[in-house]
Amino acid sequence: MDKIRDINEVIEMMKSNDIIAFGGNVLHRSPIQVAYHIANSNIKDLHIVKTAMAMEIDILALSKSVKKVSAGFISYEGEFGLCNNYRKAVQDGEIQVQEHACYSVIAALRAAIYGIPFMPIRGLLGSDLVHTMDYKTVADPYTGEEIVAIQAIVPDWGIIHVQKADRFGNCEIIGPMYEDDIVCRAAKNTIITCEEIVGDEYFKDKKADISEVFVKYVVELPKGASPGYCPGYYGLDKEKINSFKNKGTLK
Amino acid sequence: MDKIRDINEVIEMMKSNDIIAFGGNVLHRSPIQVAYHIANSNIKDLHIVKTAMAMEIDILALSKSVKKVSAGFISYEGEFGLCNNYRKAVQDGEIQVQEHACYSVIAALRAAIYGIPFMPIRGLLGSDLVHTMDYKTVADPYTGEEIVAIQAIVPDWGIIHVQKADRFGNCEIIGPMYEDDIVCRAAKNTIITCEEIVGDEYFKDKKADISEVFVKYVVELPKGASPGYCPGYYGLDKEKINSFKNKGTLK
Amino acid sequence: MEDIRISDMMVVSLARLLKNKENAFHGVASIMPMVAIMLSRKVHNKELTYLNITGGVNIEDAELTISTDGNNLFQSSKSVVKLTDIFDLSARNKLDIAFLSCSQVDQYGNINNSVIGNYHNPKVRLPGGAGSAVLLPTAKEAIVWKSKHDTRSFVENVDFITAKGNVSYVVTPKCIFKRVDGKLKLYELYPFETLDSIIENTSFSIDHEGFSVSLPPTGEEMIALNQIDPDRLRDSEL
Amino acid sequence: MEDIRISDMMVVSLARLLKNKENAFHGVASIMPMVAIMLSRKVHNKELTYLNITGGVNIEDAELTISTDGNNLFQSSKSVVKLTDIFDLSARNKLDIAFLSCSQVDQYGNINNSVIGNYHNPKVRLPGGAGSAVLLPTAKEAIVWKSKHDTRSFVENVDFITAKGNVSYVVTPKCIFKRVDGKLKLYELYPFETLDSIIENTSFSIDHEGFSVSLPPTGEEMIALNQIDPDRLRDSEL
Numbered sequence: 001m002d003k004i005r006d007i008n009e010v011i012e013m014m015k016s017n018d019i020i021a022f023g024g025n026v027l028h029r030s031p032i033q034v035a036y037h038i039a040n041s042n043i044k045d046l047h048i049v050k051t052a053m054a055m056e057i058d059i060l061a062l063s064k065s066v067k068k069v070s071a072g073f074i075s076y077e078g079e080f081g082l083c084n085n086y087r088k089a090v091q092d093g094e095i096q097v098q099e100h101a102c103y104s105v106i107a108a109l110r111a112a113i114y115g116i117p118f119m120p121i122r123g124l125l126g127s128d129l130v131h132t133m134d135y136k137t138v139a140d141p142y143t144g145e146e147i148v149a150i151q152a153i154v155p156d157w158g159i160i161h162v163q164k165a166d167r168f169g170n171c172e173i174i175g176p177m178y179e180d181d182i183v184c185r186a187a188k189n190t191i192i193t194c195e196e197i198v199g200d201e202y203f204k205d206k207k208a209d210i211s212e213v214f215v216k217y218v219v220e221l222p223k224g225a226s227p228g229y230c231p232g233y234y235g236l237d238k239e240k241i242n243s244f245k246n247k248g249t250l251k
Numbered sequence: 252m253d254k255i256r257d258i259n260e261v262i263e264m265m266k267s268n269d270i271i272a273f274g275g276n277v278l279h280r281s282p283i284q285v286a287y288h289i290a291n292s293n294i295k296d297l298h299i300v301k302t303a304m305a306m307e308i309d310i311l312a313l314s315k316s317v318k319k320v321s322a323g324f325i326s327y328e329g330e331f332g333l334c335n336n337y338r339k340a341v342q343d344g345e346i347q348v349q350e351h352a353c354y355s356v357i358a359a360l361r362a363a364i365y366g367i368p369f370m371p372i373r374g375l376l377g378s379d380l381v382h383t384m385d386y387k388t389v390a391d392p393y394t395g396e397e398i399v400a401i402q403a404i405v406p407d408w409g410i411i412h413v414q415k416a417d418r419f420g421n422c423e424i425i426g427p428m429y430e431d432d433i434v435c436r437a438a439k440n441t442i443i444t445c446e447e448i449v450g451d452e453y454f455k456d457k458k459a460d461i462s463e464v465f466v467k468y469v470v471e472l473p474k475g476a477s478p479g480y481c482p483g484y485y486g487l488d489k490e491k492i493n494s495f496k497n498k499g500t501l502k
Numbered sequence: 503m504e505d506i507r508i509s510d511m512m513v514v515s516l517a518r519l520l521k522n523k524e525n526a527f528h529g530v531a532s533i534m535p536m537v538a539i540m541l542s543r544k545v546h547n548k549e550l551t552y553l554n555i556t557g558g559v560n561i562e563d564a565e566l567t568i569s570t571d572g573n574n575l576f577q578s579s580k581s582v583v584k585l586t587d588i589f590d591l592s593a594r595n596k597l598d599i600a601f602l603s604c605s606q607v608d609q610y611g612n613i614n615n616s617v618i619g620n621y622h623n624p625k626v627r628l629p630g631g632a633g634s635a636v637l638l639p640t641a642k643e644a645i646v647w648k649s650k651h652d653t654r655s656f657v658e659n660v661d662f663i664t665a666k667g668n669v670s671y672v673v674t675p676k677c678i679f680k681r682v683d684g685k686l687k688l689y690e691l692y693p694f695e696t697l698d699s700i701i702e703n704t705s706f707s708i709d710h711e712g713f714s715v716s717l718p719p720t721g722e723e724m725i726a727l728n729q730i731d732p733d734r735l736r737d738s739e740l
Numbered sequence: 741m742e743d744i745r746i747s748d749m750m751v752v753s754l755a756r757l758l759k760n761k762e763n764a765f766h767g768v769a770s771i772m773p774m775v776a777i778m779l780s781r782k783v784h785n786k787e788l789t790y791l792n793i794t795g796g797v798n799i800e801d802a803e804l805t806i807s808t809d810g811n812n813l814f815q816s817s818k819s820v821v822k823l824t825d826i827f828d829l830s831a832r833n834k835l836d837i838a839f840l841s842c843s844q845v846d847q848y849g850n851i852n853n854s855v856i857g858n859y860h861n862p863k864v865r866l867p868g869g870a871g872s873a874v875l876l877p878t879a880k881e882a883i884v885w886k887s888k889h890d891t892r893s894f895v896e897n898v899d900f901i902t903a904k905g906n907v908s909y910v911v912t913p914k915c916i917f918k919r920v921d922g923k924l925k926l927y928e929l930y931p932f933e934t935l936d937s938i939i940e941n942t943s944f945s946i947d948h949e950g951f952s953v954s955l956p957p958t959g960e961e962m963i964a965l966n967q968i969d970p971d972r973l974r975d976s977e978l
Binding site for chain 2: 114115116117118119120121122136137138139140141142143145147149151
Binding site for chain 1: 767768769771793794795796806807808809810811814815820822823824827830831832854859861862863864865866867868869870871872873874875876877878900901902903904905976
């Protein structure tokens with residue numbers, strides 16, 4: 001029942017070719033430090049899944065740990081520009097892009113949650129993505145209407161960084177939840193990294209934002225979202241991001 | 252922007268043949284008083300939707316306001332027994348039963364939320380409901396696997412009783428949410444009835460459980476879930492339920 | 503030991519079946535499973551995750567009422583796992599135990615909670631199967647409990663198959679059936695019951711080879727049971 | 741009036757397009773729409789519902805940062821409407837306005853944010869369209885803004901159609917295009933711009949019949965704009 005693990009223990013459980021879905025959004029509460037740990041491991045050929053991301057994939061592209069990406073948007077915001085390691089790896093043919101709209105990533109993860117092979121989805125029609133990415137359509141058995149069907153993506157790991165968690169896996173998220181509620185349900189196993197582990201009484205008076213039911217392991221990892229934002233704990237460390245972008249060292 | 256209405260104003264907007272989805276569950280925070288108001292109106296031939304319900308449908312069956320029911324479970328719990336008005340109306344052929352599993356009601360409403368014509372769903376296979384209710388199957392376009400498809404139900408009205416709401420429609424729910432988060436999104440228009448209307452500052456420090464974005468009208472209707480439970484306000488009024496069951500008067 | 507009732511035996515039987523399970527769910531109108539899950543968490547399986555319709559997870563020290571979907575089963579919860587989540591868990595093969603009841607159960611463990619008689623022109627319209635048509639095929643195991651054991655309830659073939667699937671055990675006021683190779687087989691006979699009474703009150707023929715007699719509720723089980731359910735709501739179903 | 745910049749004109753143009761709309765959404769990397777929605781809610785349309793990726797609804801008095809998906813756009817919200825909700829709203833035809841940008845836009849209002857060159861062997865891999873492939877076809881209107889107006893951005897046909905759909909207007913540093921009968925048409929020219937400059941910097945031929953000249957930002961608009969965005973983050977995209 002005690003789900004607390006060391007960061008190295010959970011990294012060791014991951015295998016090459018696994019599908020990993022990250023929580024957070026772009027530079028907000030994203031599990032960037034876990035990405036560094038994976039980058040410094042021997043795990044390769046990962047399939048990385050997230051609606052909108054930046055630094056995790058830029059780190060993992062630099063370490064050549066990634067085979068495939070399923071995402072809607074991959075870029076920093078503002079002054080930090082594009083994810084150049086990722087971009088270069090794609091342009092060099094090292095990473096295969098399964099380009100999504102953010103909503104189709106959500107649909108693929110919803111299908112995983114519902115245990116169904118695909119989700120019908122509105123939109124996408126007219127986009128070259130449909131034929132280029134080979135998104136198929138399905139006929140509504142009630143009316144015959146054709147609608148795009150997104151195949152389920154069942155991540156082997158969901159990795160989510162939160163502010164507080166107890167040893168059972170109940171989590172408090174300060175600020176936006178983003179798609180973490182979906183990631184923790186869709187993945188076969190969800191790993192929570194947190195700024196702080198709280199005592200058993202912490203969630204007596206307020207309900208957790210993520211339930212223990214959706215959590216496999218809990219790792220205390222202070223500054224786990226750094227150099228990104230972690231509301232209530234720290235803001236952006238611009239210098240570190242610039243240093244990563246310019247020098248390209250894996251921590 | 253001000254969404255506050257009188258109960259009679261909202262009842263007047265409903266029409267015969269409308270599809271109505273109720274919030275709450277069995278005798279918990281169910282909009283029973285709205286059911287009485289509808290029963291005493293001229294609105295007929297309603298299609299009523301809810302995962303598990305009791306008194307609303309028993310009232311509306313008595314007033315002969317219902318043409319069709321889509322639900323997974325229709326009964327009181329414990330000492331109150333079956334919904335006899337409903338049961339009699341079905342046995343007499345007055346009400347058409349679209350029998351669901353509770354999850355297929357959820358799937359039908361999810362399809363409405365996602366704007367899609369149907370939802371694939373696990374389960375139901377082996378049940379006589381599949382052919383008796385004419386639930387169709389669909390082939391996964393990626394693997395060819397056949398899976399049951401539940402057609403969308405788009406309620407004209409979602410009716411939800413909550414403890415507190417502001418004039419914009421932000422709601423506080425004390426106790427279980429049940430499927431209210433789904434009902435308020437699936438319906439074309441959602442009506443909130445509440446024990447109390449709170450001031451504009453009420454949701455400054457805590458986020459609402461239902462967002463104004465999903466609410467069309469707000470009606471102050473104290474004791475709106477009575478004789479059922481309304482956590483924080485009142486418990487079960489067993490005498491009133493027994494009186495309804497025995498005497499069969501519409502209040 | 504003198505004051506052990508059938509309801510105690512049923513609840514204890516249900517609870518013991520949860521021994522090596524990770525999680526268990528009950529729905530509305532499910533007093534016995536509610537008490538059984540609470541009992542198992544106290545005595546047999548302290549790490550069992552308890553799920554119910556309200557969204558409550560592993561709630562403790564609830565004051566019980568005759569309703570099994572109220573705020574009393576939610577308010578002490580540390581987190582929320584909604585009914586939609588529970589169905590989804592089951593759909594993706596992560597729900598260990600679902601408890602379900604019915605009006606009729608047949609020799610195959612199929613259950614009927616829809617109609618007695620013809621579906622479209624029923625003699626009795628029943629409540630409907632709630633989650634059963636989805637949970638029986640998707641949960642790893644479905645445990646059926648039935649508070650009457652007579653030939654009208656235990657039939658060769660149900661009038662209507664509301665749900666069919668992974669039924670593992672059927673717990674009655676007289677015995678426990680286990681589903682083996684798709685058919686119900688006598689698994690345990692309660693200590694105060696006779697094999698003849700089972701045969702007499704069951705419409706299908708019973709394979710009773712190798713059945714055992716249930717261990718009566720232990721002192722530890724009875725103490726915990728009375729702490730959980732001091733008002734004996736568990737009697738109300740019988 | 742002397743200190744009005746292109747960014748002011750762009751943001752004011754975006755804001756004015758929200759006049760009779762019920763709700764509007766922007767995503768990541770969307771400084772101008774963020775400021776425009778806030779401006780509209782102050783000046784043009786006080787009942788506009790403001791939605792963003794964070795789940796925040798109608799947030800007020802936020803301290804802006806260069807990121808448009810952070811907690812500053814969530815914490816003052818009274819309720820939560822998640823990104824999933826926003827896509828769902830759009831999918832069921834209840835989203836009035838989605839703001840999207842891109843690397844290329846063509847004469848039909850199709851947008852490209854995927855690649856420059858061949859898709860599978862790209863010259864430049866772009867960030868991807870975020871929500872655009874879903875929002876362009878499902879939102880009632882999609883307003884595209886593009887912070888560069890040159891022949892490489894405004895092309896006859898995009899290299900790759902990331903998204904196609906209900907684009908109503910395209911707002912540039914020089915003008916506003918309106919999509920009429922499926923083609924972009926000059927709608928408003930900024931007061932400091934010339935028609936020749938538009939023609940010169942656009943790769944497709946422009947229907948400019950009946951265009952008008954934009955009203956410069958009013959004093960009221962400029963005061964509100966400077967209250968909302970005192971650090972002029974809106975300049976950062978240009």
